[in-house]
Amino acid sequence: MADSQQAALLLHGLAPSDRDWLLNQLDPAMQAELNAHLQELQALGIPADPALIDAALKQADAGARHSATAARMQALLAEEPLWLVAQILALPGCTWRDAYLAAQSLERRQRLLRHTATPAGPALTRALQAALAQRLQQRMVEP
Incomplete structure (x- = not known):
């Protein structure tokens, strides 16, 4: 799994306001890449898992x-x-x-x-x- 895919999976588990804040801290190219992965996760119906955040930290x-x-x-x-x-x-x-x-x-x-x-x-x-x-x-x- 690519780093951007792992990052998107972690972002997927955040509250929307936190996810948006983090994405806004990134350059536009990285935002676009992560947003594409986030859309893919949503399209696949993969549920957000906040436990992934705790494990990663x-x-x-x-x-x-x-x-x-x-x-x-x-x-x-x-x-x-x-x-x-x-x-x-x-x-x-x-x-x-x-x-x-x-x-x-x-x-x-x-x-x-x-x-x-x-x-x-x-x-x-x-x-x-x-x-x-x-x-x-x-x-x-x-x-």
Whole structure:
């Protein structure tokens, strides 16, 4: 399936106002291509499935978090408070954690390890994961 077809399938699951807003952010050629795919989905009677949006967002978040490296995270978290960095280090799937800690001074590493003993609750974990993925994705597209 082409990227534009996948995008159209995801757009198909959005509320019409959200879909229209997103389409209006694109250049006219891309709008025309996606609108053609959307019309095809409607003609085929394929129902809109908002669950596809959730699945795609979760996949994108996980991909961004797993592609992170200790060096990228060092740059991303350099200005963040110690308590926040500690919570991020405690997130599940933090594959760069050990390398990140190894790059810290002994004093900072010890302070971070003391803070990571208190895990975040499920709501805070989800919010941190989403915010981290968003910041990682923003950094990937910045010049």
